Amino acid sequence: MNLxxxxxxxxxLPEIMxxxxxxxxxDIQETDITFAERLAAAPxxxxxxxxEEGRLLGYLCAEFWAFDPAAPAAKFARDHSAGALHRLDGEEVYISSMVVDPATRGTGWGRRLFRDAVAAMFARHN
Structure with missing residues (x-):
């Protein structure tokens, strides 16, 4: 499979949703409004x-946050505002959501998505 x-x-956005x-x-799904804000605030x-055939097989969304040793629980709430929390110069990375298509589970693509996306974020962020 070529991914x-x-x-x-x-x-x-439609495929992410x-x-x-x-x-x-x-009851724990986030809204399309939340994902649209993530894409705008933390691209x-x-x-x-x-x-490459118009179908996504996984996604990972993360934000960079300012360091907060006593982070309030509300910061981690479902549908929280990425626009209010994401900082280009943030010292912490918060993985807000990740999914692999059920059809690809058990193939190792989820591990690769996590590993490669996090590595790419840190390479771009530094």
């Missing part, structure tokens, strides 16, 4: 596995 890891774009619905129970933290 490409690349930065997500707003055009990926398809994966979100496939990967999480309805360097949203990565996708693209099969």
């Amino acid at each position: 490409q890891l690349r930065l997500a774009t707003p055009a990926d 398809r994966l979100e619905r496939a990967g999480f129970a309805a 360097d933290g949203c990565w996708v596995l693209d099969n």
Whole structure:
């Protein structure tokens, strides 16, 4: 299978939401508004596995936050505002969400998505 890891774009939102619905129970899924804000506020933290046929097989979204040793629980709430928390110069990375398509689970692509996306974020961030 030929997959490409690349930065997500707003055009990926429908596929990201398809994966979100496939990967999480309805009561913990985040909204398309939340993902649109993540893509706008933290584009360097949203990565996708693209099969180059218009279908995504996974995504990972993260934000860089200012260091906060006593981070309040509200900071981690579902549908929190990436725009309010993401900082280009942030010292902490928060993985807000990650899903691999159920059809690709057990193939190692999830591990590769996590490893390569985090490495790419840190390479771009430094």
